[in-house]
Amino acid sequence: MHSTQRLWRWLALVCALSFAALGYLGWQIYLTAPPIPKAVVSADGDVLYTHDDIQHGQQAWLAAGGQQLGTVWGHGAYVAPDWSADWLHREATELRALRLKSRAGALPPTMEQSAAVEVLLKDEMRRNTYDTIDSRITVSPERGQAIRAVESHYEGLFGTDPALDQLRDQYAMTTGTLPSADDRKALSAFFFWSAWAAATDRPDEPGVSYTSNWPHEPLVGNTMTESAAVWSMVSIILLLAGIAAMLWVHGSAKHEADLPPPAADPFLGIQATPSMKATRKYFFAVIGLMLLQIGMGALTAHYAVEGQSFFGMPLAKVLPYVVSRTVHTQVGIFWIATAWLATGLYIAPLLSGREPKFQKLGVDVLFWALIAIVVGSIATGWLGTMQHRGFDYGFWIGNQGLEYTSMGRVWQYLLFVGLILWVVLLARALWPALTKPSESRGLIAMVFLSATCIGGFYSTSLMWDQHSHYSMIEYWRWWLVHLWVEGFFEVFATAVVALIFTKLGLVRAASANRAIVAETIVFLFGGILGTLHHLYFTGAPTSVIAVGSVFSALEVVPLTLIGLEALQTYRQSKSVGWLGAYKWIVMCFVAVGFWNTVGAGLLGFAINPPASLYYVQGLNMTAAHGHAALFGVYGMLGIGLMLFCLRGLYERGLHLDRFLKPAFWSLNGGLAMMVFLSILPAGIYQAWASIAKGMWYARSPEIVHSPVMETLVWLRVPGDILFAGGAVLLAWYALNLLRQPRKAAVAGAGVRDAQAAVR
Numbered sequence: 001m002h003s004t005q006r007l008w009r010w011l012a013l014v015c016a017l018s019f020a021a022l023g024y025l026g027w028q029i030y031l032t033a034p035p036i037p038k039a040v041v042s043a044d045g046d047v048l049y050t051h052d053d054i055q056h057g058q059q060a061w062l063a064a065g066g067q068q069l070g071t072v073w074g075h076g077a078y079v080a081p082d083w084s085a086d087w088l089h090r091e092a093t094e095l096r097a098l099r100l101k102s103r104a105g106a107l108p109p110t111m112e113q114s115a116a117v118e119v120l121l122k123d124e125m126r127r128n129t130y131d132t133i134d135s136r137i138t139v140s141p142e143r144g145q146a147i148r149a150v151e152s153h154y155e156g157l158f159g160t161d162p163a164l165d166q167l168r169d170q171y172a173m174t175t176g177t178l179p180s181a182d183d184r185k186a187l188s189a190f191f192f193w194s195a196w197a198a199a200t201d202r203p204d205e206p207g208v209s210y211t212s213n214w215p216h217e218p219l220v221g222n223t224m225t226e227s228a229a230v231w232s233m234v235s236i237i238l239l240l241a242g243i244a245a246m247l248w249v250h251g252s253a254k255h256e257a258d259l260p261p262p263a264a265d266p267f268l269g270i271q272a273t274p275s276m277k278a279t280r281k282y283f284f285a286v287i288g289l290m291l292l293q294i295g296m297g298a299l300t301a302h303y304a305v306e307g308q309s310f311f312g313m314p315l316a317k318v319l320p321y322v323v324s325r326t327v328h329t330q331v332g333i334f335w336i337a338t339a340w341l342a343t344g345l346y347i348a349p350l351l352s353g354r355e356p357k358f359q360k361l362g363v364d365v366l367f368w369a370l371i372a373i374v375v376g377s378i379a380t381g382w383l384g385t386m387q388h389r390g391f392d393y394g395f396w397i398g399n400q401g402l403e404y405t406s407m408g409r410v411w412q413y414l415l416f417v418g419l420i421l422w423v424v425l426l427a428r429a430l431w432p433a434l435t436k437p438s439e440s441r442g443l444i445a446m447v448f449l450s451a452t453c454i455g456g457f458y459s460t461s462l463m464w465d466q467h468s469h470y471s472m473i474e475y476w477r478w479w480l481v482h483l484w485v486e487g488f489f490e491v492f493a494t495a496v497v498a499l500i501f502t503k504l505g506l507v508r509a510a511s512a513n514r515a516i517v518a519e520t521i522v523f524l525f526g527g528i529l530g531t532l533h534h535l536y537f538t539g540a541p542t543s544v545i546a547v548g549s550v551f552s553a554l555e556v557v558p559l560t561l562i563g564l565e566a567l568q569t570y571r572q573s574k575s576v577g578w579l580g581a582y583k584w585i586v587m588c589f590v591a592v593g594f595w596n597t598v599g600a601g602l603l604g605f606a607i608n609p610p611a612s613l614y615y616v617q618g619l620n621m622t623a624a625h626g627h628a629a630l631f632g633v634y635g636m637l638g639i640g641l642m643l644f645c646l647r648g649l650y651e652r653g654l655h656l657d658r659f660l661k662p663a664f665w666s667l668n669g670g671l672a673m674m675v676f677l678s679i680l681p682a683g684i685y686q687a688w689a690s691i692a693k694g695m696w697y698a699r700s701p702e703i704v705h706s707p708v709m710e711t712l713v714w715l716r717v718p719g720d721i722l723f724a725g726g727a728v729l730l731a732w733y734a735l736n737l738l739r740q741p742r743k744a745a746v747a748g749a750g751v752r753d754a755q756a757a758v759r
Contacts, residue, residue, distance in 0.1 A: 004442055007517040014521055018528035025532065025544055026475050033471035033539045034197035034210040038135040040189075042144030049189035051135075055467055057190025060183040063394040064158070065322035065385065066401020068329075069173065072194050073211060073538050074617035074695075075474065076403055077325055079304050080171040081699045082618050085215040087150060088195035089696035092219045094146035096121050102142070122221040125199045126209070137196065151188040158184050169307035170701040172321035179388050194470070197539060198222065205542065212545060214537035215695030216615060222694075224614045227542045232611035235553035239605065242554055246522075262505045265578045267648055273349045275359035275429070280649050281367055282342030283642045287731045289335035289374070290635075294724050296328035301720070304704070305713050323385050326399055326406050327378055332630060333404055333485065334374050339638030340493055341370075341422055344451060346645045347496060348429030351444055356428040363425065369418050377407035384408075395466050402473070404481045405461050412461050423455040439509035443499050446516055450492035457484050471539035482531040485634070491520050493637050497589060500644060504582065526555030533608050537617060545610050552608045581647065584660040588640025591668055595632025603628050603680070615690045619698055621683030628675050636667075639730070650737040659736075663729035670723025678716040682709055 040049040061072070061083075070080030099117045100109045109117070129138045139147070157164050157171075158178040168175060178184045197210040199220045207213075213222045299310065300321065308316035345363050349355050383389065384398025394400060397408040407415075426448065433444045460479040464472060498512045532540075532548030579586075603625040607616050616622065647655065685708055690698035703709060 004513055004517065007514065007521065008442075011517055011521050011524070014525050015528070018524065021529055021547070022531065025540075025547065026472075028543065029471055029475055029535070029540045030469075032202075032541045033469050034193070034200075035130055035132075035135070036193065036469070037130060037137045040137045040139065040192070040196075042139050042141050044141045044144070046141075046144055048139070048144060048147055049192065053186045053189035054193045055190075056183070056186035057188065057193075058470060059391040059395075059466060060178055060187045061190055062401030063183075063384075063388075063391050063399075064177050064187075064401070065326075065399070066406075067403040068322045068325045068399075068401065068406070069177070070171070070699075071618045072191075072470070073198070073474070074214065075534075075538070076618070077321075078618070078620060078623060078699075079321065079704060080173060082215060082695060083191045084194035084198050084211075085217065085695040085699065087154075087191040088198055088215070088217055088220065088222075089694065090150045090153065091143075091146050091192075091195060092121060092125060092199075092217070094149045095124070095143055096219070098142045098145060118219075121219070125220040126201050126207075128200050128203055130200075130203075147192060151185070151192075154188045154191060155181070155184045158187060167701065170705050172303045172307055172316075174308060174316060174320050174322075176388075208542065210539050211537045212540075212542060212610075212614075214614060214617065216690055217694045217696065219694070224611060225542070225545075227545050228536075228610035228614055231546050231549040232609035235549040235609050238550060239553040265581065266503055266505065268578075268652075270350065270648060272649055273355040273359075275355060275363045276346050276349055277649060278360045278363040278367070279342045279346045279645065282338055282345075283646055284734060285367075285371065286335045286339045286342070286638070286642055287727075287734050289331050289338065290727055291731060293328055293331040293335060294720075294727055296324045296331065298720055298724070300324045300328050301713060301716055305710050318386075319382075320385065322399075323382050326381055326385075329404055330377070330406050331374070332635075336630075336634045336638045337485075337489070338370065339642045340489060340496075341366075343496055343641040343645055344422070344426050344447070344492070345429075346648070347447075347499065348426050350648075351440075351499065352430055352433040354429065354432045359425065359429060362421065362428075366418060366421050366425065369414070369421075373407075373411050373415050373418065377411040380408060380411075381406065391466065402477055404485075405477055409462070412458075416455075416458050416462065419455040419458050423451055426451050439513070440499060440502055442513035443495055443502065443509070443516055446495040446520065447492060447499065450488050450495060453488040454484065454492060457488060460484070469539075474535060474538040475540075478531050478534040482534060483528065487524065487527050489634070491523070493634075493641065494519065496641065497637075504579070506579075523555070526551050526553070530555035533613070536610050536613060549608070549610050553605065581652065581655075581657075582644070584657065584664055585640050585643045585647070587664055588636050588643065591636045591664070592633055592640065594668075595628055595636065595671075599625065599628025599632040599675075603675075615695075616683065616687045618695065619683050619686040619690065620679050621687055624675050624680040624683050627671065627679060631671055632668075639667075646734065646737060654737050654739065656733055656736050659729050659733040663726045663733065666722050666726025666729065668726075670719045670721070670726055673719030674716055674723060675719075677719060678712050681715075682712040685709065685712070 036051055036054050038051045039047055041047050061069075067076030070076055070086075071078075071082040072084050074082060076082075096117055099120065100113065103109065103113045103117065124140065124143065130136070131138070153164075155161075157168065157173070159181075160176050165175070168177075178187060198213075198215060199209055199217070199222060202208055202210055207221075208225050208227075209222065212228065213225050216222055216224070299315070299319070302310060303316070303321045303324065306312075308314070308320065310316075345366075349359070380397045381399035384394050389398060393408075395408065396410050399406050400408060405412075430444060430448055434441065434448060458480065460476050460483070463476040463479075495516055498507070498516050501507045502509045502512050529547055529551035532544050533552035534548075536545050536548060603621075607613050607621050607625055643660070686698040686703060689703045697703060
């Protein structure tokens with residue numbers, strides 16, 4: 001008991017210090033973010049853009065799809081370009097052509113003239129002409145001409161210029177993405193500013209731009225910084241040292257003898273309470289949302305080959321790429337979170353043995369509120385995109401244009417209220433178990449505390465507004481995506497799994513108590529400040545690179561043991577016959593261990609060091625990590641929890657476990673094929689192009705629509721089909737639970753299914 005209390009104190013200290021550091025660095029990002037000038041003017045007096053134009057342009061981009069339509073500073077979708085890299089390359093190319101023409105006239109430039117222009121170009125593009133007194137950026141008349149030329153290109157691209165139809169199709173863009181000429185001009189102002197920040201030296205760090213020289217662009221001298229290289233080496237050394245220390249501690253620790261499992265299933269005779277039964281509909285919604293996400297993912301991937309058509313059909317007229325990708329990314333979070341929320345509502349009365357008054361009503365109200373939020377946010381987002389309803393509509397009701405946090409602010413407020421209601425429902429049901437001394441009270445406390453953090457930390461999605469600096473939007477967005485989804489939800493689910501194994505008699509409660517707190521300490525020690533690895537190149541100071549690289553490396557360390565622990569649990573689960581009924585539940589947790597090691601660990605660390613991310617941010621290397629980690633870890637965890645709850649909500653004779661084996665292997669095999677036959681090779685191919693010529697080239701149609709890349713996209717088809725087949729089998733398994741049992745056959749069927757599962 002004393003050692004557990006000491007661990008809890010360490011957990012509190014780690015959280016307090018880590019969040020203090022994260023908050024301090026957020027303040028530094030706010031202070032040192034790229035300035036938004038009052039005006040951008042050329043030396044001959046032409047006012048190119050104003051402060052309002054730049055902020056208007058940011059809103060225009062987000063309203064047009066934002067991070068679902070290309071990227072800015074590397075965050076967003078992968079078919080259209082990174083607009084900051086694209087603008088930077090186009091502007092530099094235009095300016096170089098103007099300078100060469102002024103030197104050589106109509107004659108071809110000599111090598112000496114070209115070399116001289118290259119030097120002058122880098123100096124001009126990197127020189128910081130921002131005046132802190134009158135808040136102006138001054139550019140040369142020639143650069144002003146180059147800016148106007150690039151602006152003309154973007155006005156035509158986001159408008160209706162028929163000469164750019166093919167390019168729009170390659171970018172999976174619709175004609176007239178921004179119908180208003182004022183919006184298109186302002187959009188150019190925002191893209192110019194994002195590219196200016198990417199190439200202009202910070203006042204106090206010569207040779208280092210506001211985005212730490214991202215993107216890679218040799219034409220303007222954007223190359224990897226010394227700090228990125230040094231801290232990458234430090235992170236690799238710390239990773240190896242951390243893994244060695246973890247394995248040494250694990251190997252030298254005294255391991256308790258395995259706990260003999262009970263003679264019978266402890267959950268077999270438990271009667272589900274009304275509120276527990278009310279969670280059934282949550283799990284059917286989970287499967288429906290999963291199927292929707294898979295369908296939208298297949299359509300989104302197809303657009304990468306055929307632009308805005310689907311096997312020749314003009315499907316983009318009613319379901320464009322921006323909408324399909326928004327639904328794909330947002331619904332993925334919805335169904336995983338719903339599975340975990342429903343699991344909490346199911347196990348709370350199970351653990352406490354108490355059904356609070358009106359608990360079922362609360363569970364029902366929360367369900368329909370979540371359905372309204374999901375359906376409403378998708379519908380209003382679709383309407384806003386199709387009807388170009390503008391900034392205010394997009395921000396408040398439609399699509400904010402931010403990856404994983406795209407729903408309008410009104411829906412975010414409602415979801416926040418729903419999560420608080422969920423925490424209240426959990427607290428009411430768990431309170432007797434929290435106040436009663438028991439061996440598992442520490443695990444129950446961890447479930448409750450992490451659930452409280454899930455509800456509370458969703459408030460970070462409310463921290464930015466329409467006029468927030470883009471660097472600060474990214475800072476707060478990653479609080480939500482990284483800390484909420486990858487942090488506290490994972491702690492919650494891990495504690496729930498530990499409780500399940502404890503109740504099944506697979507692990508000792510005292511051991512689980514110590515293990516869950518210790519693992520949470522190690523995980524959050526790296527995970528909280530590891531959030532910063534998403535912010536290396538988003539206008540943050542170079543200190544973010546140092547802290548983010550170190551702690552994101554340590555974040556990988558605990559993942560090395562998860563696979564071993566899952567395998568050990570699986571072997572133990574085979575020792576008793578009745579545990580066969582839980583075989584595929586445990587197998588889901590084993591899969592979580594595998595994908596945690598491969599998807600989150602191996603593929604995650606492949607892109608986390610600054611030296612790697614400098615070249616691959618915004619490429620398919622990130623998507624490979626995202627697919628393997630999001631579904632492989634969080635998705636399989638959600639499926640495992642769902643199967644456990646369904647096991648207790650329906651009579652054993654209704655469970656056709658023979659469908660779970662092919663469903664499990666199809667989902668995992670399909671995911672592996674998708675990642676390793678298609679997405680990862682595509683990312684490596686793009687990374688080569690990025691290193692060789694620059695980020696603009698890796699994201700250009702020449703690469704994205706090259707025969708190699710399009711072949712790799714088509715190679716997703718076998719994996720996608722296998723994966724979708726697994727989801728359909730899982731849905732069929734669930735639907736069969738709704739049939740009426742034949743009373744005479746229930747007992748015998750239950751025994752046969754258990755025996756088949758063991759085999």
